[in-house]
Amino acid sequence: MGKLVFLHNNQPVTDSLTVAEVFEKRHDIVLRDIENQITKLQEAGEQEFSLHNFEESTYTNERGREYRKYNLTEDAFTLVSMAYTTPEAMKFKVRFIREFKRMREQLAEMNKPSYMIDDPIERAKKWIEEQQEKKKLQTDKLVLTQQVNELQPKASYYDLILQNKNLIPISVIAKDYGMSAKTMNKKLHELGVQYKQGDIWLLYAKYQDKGYTQTTTHAIDADKSKPHTKWTQKGRKFIYDLLKSEGILPIIERDQEGEAS
Known part of the structure; x- marks a missing residue:
């Protein structure tokens, strides 16, 4: 039993x-x-x-x-x-x-808070758990904010059509430039587009309502879930224009420039 x-x-x-x-x-x-x-x-x-x-x-x-x-x-x-x-x-x-x-x-x-635990080792363990939970709640809140803003894009009908096409992981976009997803995410951070919160990259507020991304939550099991952000076609074009202004072209365009010269 x-x-x-x-x-x-x-x-x-x-x-x-x-x-x-x-x-x-x-x-x-x-x-x-x-x-x-x-x-x-x-x-x-x-x-x-x-x-x-x-x-x-x-x-x-x-x-x-x-x-x-x-x-x-x-x-x-x-x-x-x-x-x-x-x-x-x-x-x-x-x-x-x-x-x-x-x-x-x-x-x-x-469920006793850490400050009420007498044993110093157990108190330290509980404090770490509390900080991890606090960080998770903060991440969940920020993810929710991005999801709400993604549903309110200031866009035309054409833009809305773009948003509903296939969603693209950052790894696919990065591959077009010969980069890893890690390098591409870092570059977008350096350009002021996104920041990292926990294990997820989130857009800064000024970009969240542009229809560039869609954020979903994937259930791992009954108690755990993980948010994922993917880029829309409109977001992919935004990245293209942004990187082009920085002199960074996708591989295919570099090849074309080489042939032209």
């Missing part, structure tokens, strides 16, 4: 599989009991309570087949287990209640 209570979305929960195993009931019976409680809550006008405390989910069995289950908060577990009244069931309920309490205390300790 696994843990009676575990953390899910930073909240102590149990699930219908664990309840079925501990109370020695078939899982389909526990699912029925849960859904009876959900129906009663809805009939009583407590849909919000139901949504916040009962989360339908899935699990995969040893044969690789996917089945339904529910994640239950402590309040949801209390409602469902009310019907389990035998002396043995009462012992199980006490075990769950104690485990929920222990998990709440563990969560509170985990």
Whole structure:
């Protein structure tokens, strides 16, 4: 048997599989009991309570087949287990209640700010985590600002058509100039076009509403995601004009100039 209570979305929960195993009931019976409680809550006008405390989910069995289950908060577990009244069931309920309490205390300790931690090593570790989270929040905010501005380009209909064509990673544009993506990003930074925030390059505010880029967020897994900025055709032309004014031409035009001379 696994843990009676575990953390899910930073909240102590149990699930219908664990309840079925501990109370020695078939899982389909526990699912029925849960859904009876959900129906009663809805009939009583407590849909919000139901949504916040009962989360339908899935699990995969040893044969690789996917089945339904529910994640239950402590309040949801209390409602469902009310019907389990035998002396043995009462012992199980006490075990769950104690485990929920222990998990709440563990969560509170985990979320304690660094200045409240006595141990200097643990305090330092927590401070680093806080700074990393602060930096991530700042990056997320700046990415969101760029995304909002990208949706409000001061552009003509022709410009809007350009924006909706294929998006281009900076590595492809850099290749046209015989550069690496790293070198191209650095050059655009030197020319005052963009700056680096965390792991992503963002445009300075004066360029964000021109329709030069589109920024999207790619989900890595359930808890992690990574933003990506790609350039539109209009943005590619902007880079071309900018670099040309600096005397930097794409490889194909250098070849043409060489032939002409």
